[in-house]
Amino acid sequence: MSPHARGVLIDVGGVLVREYLPAVATDWGRRLGIPPAAFMAALYEGNDSGVLVGRVSEDVWWDTVRERLRTGPDVIAELRRDLAARETWEEALVACLRGLRMRGVPTAVVSNTWPGLRERMSDGGLVDIADHLVLSCEVGCAKPDRRIYEIALRLLGIEPARALFIDDVPRNVAAARVLGMAGHVHTGTVETLARIEEFTDSR
Incomplete structure (x- = not known):
């Protein structure tokens, strides 16, 4: 070129x-009984130096999210599908x-x-x-x-x-x-x- x-x-x-994340945070925060900001923190806090730059796999990162949200793998799988569907x-x-x-x-x-x-x-x-x-x-x-x-x-x-x-x-x-x-x-x-x-x- x-x-x-x-x-x-x-x-x-x-x-x-x-942009669809605010709606996701509202819907899932309500479902999980936490404020939208807390949901977003569970999803993204610390990801800049990990999954975002390829130092941590996406599956490993989702395990971290699951622990933060104190929920099970089925709920995380549903959340991942929901995020993809809203794109x-x-x-x-x-x-x-x-x-x-x-x-x-x-x-x-x-x-x-x-x-x-x-x-x-x-x-x-x-x-x-x-x-x-x-x-x-x-x-x-x-x-x-x-x-x-x-x-x-x-x-x-x-x-x-x-x-x-x-x-x-x-x-x-x-x-x-x-x-x-x-x-x-x-x-x-x-x-x-x-x-x-x-x-x-x-x-």
């Missing part, structure tokens, strides 16, 4: 996948990414995620939406660590100044801008589509 090409790097959770992709953004690939625009998904995402994307026929999937659990670092952005840029073969990074977390966008990339904080699909079009159509 030419280093002078313009490319798009985009997040999954809260961008390509609609709804933004069709307009998926179509946009596929269109960019057809036009030869370099694209990468850059996500802080647990190992199951690639399999779910494969099962859903979504692994082809970008040239590269740069997943924190596979590359050993997570946003806002500069290394994950550098890995994506290297895979795409483009310079930071020719890249647009999209995320719903402002600090992740800020980290991309420090590296010289253009950044866009996702707040809605319409606005993000417009920013992608503006960036990729400019010279």
Whole structure:
């Protein structure tokens, strides 16, 4: 890929996948008799240095969650199925990414995620939406660590100044801008589509 090409790097959770965790926390907190914040802490506290960067397997992490929630394996299995079932992709953004690939625009998904995402994307026929999937659990670092952005840029073969990074977390966008990339904080699909079009159509 030419280093002078313009490319798009985009997040999954809260961008390509609609935000669903608050509803999960409310529903499961009610079911388990704990506040939503306590449920979220059981699910994610400490995962940044473990499962999120591939140092702990997903199954081992779920054992930790089970112990924190003081529940059995059947409930955890149901919770895992529920989380996967609520993962709804933004069709307009998926179509946009596929269109960019057809036009030869370099694209990468850059996500802080647990190992199951690639399999779910494969099962859903979504692994082809970008040239590269740069997943924190596979590359050993997570946003806002500069290394994950550098890995994506290297895979795409483009310079930071020719890249647009999209995320719903402002600090992740800020980290991309420090590296010289253009950044866009996702707040809605319409606005993000417009920013992608503006960036990729400019010279």
